[in-house]
Amino acid sequence: MSTIAAFYEGKSILITGATGFLGKVLMEKLFRTCPGLKVIYILVRPKAGHTLQQRVVQILNSKLFEKVKEVCPNVHEKIRAIKSDLNHSDLAISKEDMQELLSCTDIIFHCAATVRFDDHLRHAVQLNVIATQKLLLMASQMPKLKAFIHLSTAFSNCNLKHIDEVVYPCPVEPKKIIDSMEWLDDAIIDEITPKLIGDWPNTYTYSKALGETVVHQESGRLNTAIVRPSIVGATWQEPFPGWVDNTNGPSGLIIATGKGFLRGLRATPMAVADMIPVDTVVNLTLAVGWYTAVHRPKSSLVYHCTSGNLNPCYWGKIGFQVLAVFEKVPFEKAFRRPNAGLTVNTITSQYWNAINHWAPVILYDFYLRLTGRKPRMTKLMNRILKMVSMLEYFINRSWEWSTDNTEMLMSTLTPEDQRIFNFDVRQLNWLDYIENYVLGIKKYLLKEDMAGVPEAKQHLKRLRNIHYLFNTALFLIAWRLLIARSQVARNVWFFICPLYNL
Numbered sequence: 198m199s200t201i202a203a204f205y206e207g208k209s210i211l212i213t214g215a216t217g218f219l220g221k222v223l224m225e226k227l228f229r230t231c232p233g234l235k236v237i238y239i240l241v242r243p244k245a246g247h248t249l250q251q252r253v254v255q256i257l258n259s260k261l262f263e264k265v266k267e268v269c270p271n272v273h274e275k276i277r278a279i280k281s282d283l284n285h286s287d288l289a290i291s292k293e294d295m296q297e298l299l300s301c302t303d304i305i306f307h308c309a310a311t312v313r314f315d316d317h318l319r320h321a322v323q324l325n326v327i328a329t330q331k332l333l334l335m336a337s338q339m340p341k342l343k344a345f346i347h348l349s350t351a352f353s354n355c356n357l358k359h360i361d362e363v364v365y366p367c368p369v370e371p372k373k374i375i376d377s378m379e380w381l382d383d384a385i386i387d388e389i390t391p392k393l394i395g396d397w398p399n400t401y402t403y404s405k406a407l408g409e410t411v412v413h414q415e416s417g418r419l420n421t422a423i424v425r426p427s428i429v430g431a432t433w434q435e436p437f438p439g440w441v442d443n444t445n446g447p448s449g450l451i452i453a454t455g456k457g458f459l460r461g462l463r464a465t466p467m468a469v470a471d472m473i474p475v476d477t478v479v480n481l482t483l484a485v486g487w488y489t490a491v492h493r494p495k496s497s498l499v500y501h502c503t504s505g506n507l508n509p510c511y512w513g514k515i516g517f518q519v520l521a522v523f524e525k526v527p528f529e530k531a532f533r534r535p536n537a538g539l540t541v542n543t544i545t546s547q548y549w550n551a552i553n554h555w556a557p558v559i560l561y562d563f564y565l566r567l568t569g570r571k572p573r574m575t576k577l578m579n580r581i582l583k584m585v586s587m588l589e590y591f592i593n594r595s596w597e598w599s600t601d602n603t604e605m606l607m608s609t610l611t612p613e614d615q616r617i618f619n620f621d622v623r624q625l626n627w628l629d630y631i632e633n634y635v636l637g638i639k640k641y642l643l644k645e646d647m648a649g650v651p652e653a654k655q656h657l658k659r660l661r662n663i664h665y666l667f668n669t670a671l672f673l674i675a676w677r678l679l680i681a682r683s684q685v686a687r688n689v690w691f692f693i694c695p696l697y698n699l
């Protein structure tokens with residue numbers, strides 16, 4: 198039997214962020230491979246008019262959990278949703294629930310976070326730093342606790358080029374930042390945010406760095422570990438390839454490209470695209486949970502869950518493959534034919550924005566207005582270009598992450614655990630992975646049926662014809678204007694015309 202699965206047998210596990218992208222895959226894998234676990238507590242907040250129970254049922258009824266139901270039919274009995282809001286100063290957990298958590302929890306996986314790049318610093322600090330601190334305080338009162346595993350990001354030190362598996366000191370102590378958030382008003386925070394975050398590109402990466410420091414400071418008293426994934430993408434293998442359920446990171450850009458809105462990106466084709474499949478992150482995280490609890494390393498360890506140094510892929514290659522998949526399996530109802538380019542040149546990128554991004558949507562919105570409909574394309578384009586501008590930082594640079602701890606952990610696993618909890622990215626075939634990723638976006642995010650592919654191809658043919666017609670009309674108008682204004686153009690025209698009459 199798998200050593201890791203045996204370890205989780207009979208354990209009570211607390212997961213934060215279980216309703217998120219990574220949290221769902223973590224829960225799924227735990228239930229599927231460790232059905233002997235006692236209970237998974239999840240901290241959930243009611244959201245969008247859905248109660249806790251409704252949110253749990255929604256997750257368990259999703260496609261992601263189909264295999265779990267076969268292996269662990271009583272899964273709903275093993276999941277216990279605890280009402281909590283991590284934005285709240287006391288995490289808004291009831292006294293009874295708190296009592297149960299304190300006395301029963303064996304392991305904590307802290308995944309909850311705000312991953313928005315443009316979040317207000319106050320909110321980012323509240324969730325990614327203060328809530329982490331509160332959870333650590335809770336953890337310190339848990340007599341049975343064996344390990345506290347904190348999910349961070351490989352980009353928490355993206356101000357450095359080479360990043361080791363250590364917690365780097367922050368320029369300002371987290372405590373000082375937390376204190377200042379209490380008395381500064383939003384406007385002042387807005388003003389000082391750029392100075393505070395310094396070399397970090399956004400409040401997300403900055404607050405995650407502070408969060409790590411908070412975990413590190415507690416590591417003397419608690420058995421902690423930090424997992425740092427890079428850009429998390431769709432599942433590679435488990436429970437099936439290509440599963441994804443949000444538009445963060447590459448997914449949003451792939452949709453925008455496939456639907457024909459995004460026609461160019463300011464990106465460096467030879468920059469390393471350090472993506473990592475979500476199931477790989479989950480496998481490493483579960484192995485880290487086991488190792489930290491059983492081997493109790495003397496100091497708290499950081500694990501890089503990255504692909505660049507073991508099996509590098511590049512944005513140019515990913516871009517080509519994404520477009521190649523669109524040729525075979527296009528998305529439905531595209532606005533324009535998917536065709537995009539990468540450039541490192543800012544002027545070219547601005548030109549593309551004007552001609553390829555703004556001009557078509559402005560024209561289309563004008564047409565919608567003329568036909569009495571509500572214009573909507575300029576708003577959408579604004580959102581896409583905002584997303585692109587936020588991601589540009591990450592697609593124009595390469596980082597080097599050392600992975601000594603992660604490789605050490607891999608060598609510690611039994612061959613069976615290396616297979617069941619596989620996090621060896623050297624085995625990943627990028628072209629296959631990207632193909633499944635794009636198909637996964639189509640199926641699970643856009644909910645498009647493969648039966649609609651012939652119609653989608655037909656639609657693209659119609660768009661191509663419209664494109665040719667439009668270009669021909671544009672050329673004729675331009676030529677006509679030129680002839681009217683230039684003697685040279687008229688001479689060329691009269692020279693060519695007789696040739697046509699021959």
Ligand SMILES: CCCCCCCCCCCCCCCCCCCCCCCCCCCC(=O)SCCNC(=O)CCNC(=O)[C@H](O)C(C)(C)COP(=O)(O)OP(=O)(O)OC[C@H]1O[C@@H](n2cnc3c(N)ncnc32)[C@H](O)[C@@H]1OP(=O)(O)O
Pocket residue numbers: 312313314315350351352427428429444445446447448449450451452453454462466513515516517519520537538539580581583584587588591592
């Ligand atoms: C030699 C040259 C060869 C050239 C070949 C040619 C190749 C060209 C082809 C190109 C093909 C495409 C290639 C893909 C490459 C992709 C590159 C991707 C780069 C990714 C880098 C990521 C770096 C991450 C580093 C850190 C990792 C982490 O640790 S954290 C996780 C990452 N976090 C995020 O990604 C969050 C980022 N998002 C945000 O911060 C915000 O969303 C926002 C600021 C961007 C936008 O905020 P806004 O308030 O405007 O919108 P929001 O509230 O978020 O959304 C509103 C609703 O709209 C939906 N939405 C958003 N985007 C899309 C979309 N694109 N498509 C569809 N729908 C979208 C969103 O879901 C919301 O819907 P509701 O929830 O229903 O309201």
Ligand SMILES: NC(=O)C1=CN([C@@H]2O[C@H](COP(=O)(O)OP(=O)(O)OC[C@H]3O[C@@H](n4cnc5c(N)ncnc54)[C@H](OP(=O)(O)O)[C@@H]3O)[C@@H](O)[C@H]2O)C=CC1
Pocket residue numbers: 213214215216217218219220240241242244281282283284285307308309310311312324348349350351405425426427428429430443445446
């Ligand atoms: N996705 C990625 O590319 C990467 C992610 N990571 C890290 O992995 C972790 C998980 O990320 P991911 O799953 O992608 O993020 P998601 O945005 O998908 O999930 C975030 C989770 O946090 C929960 N949460 C947010 N605010 C609160 C709150 N106030 N109270 C209770 N719960 C809250 C969300 O709950 P709700 O459903 O109620 O909103 C959700 O479950 C994060 O720590 C992130 O930093 C690291 C590297 C890359």
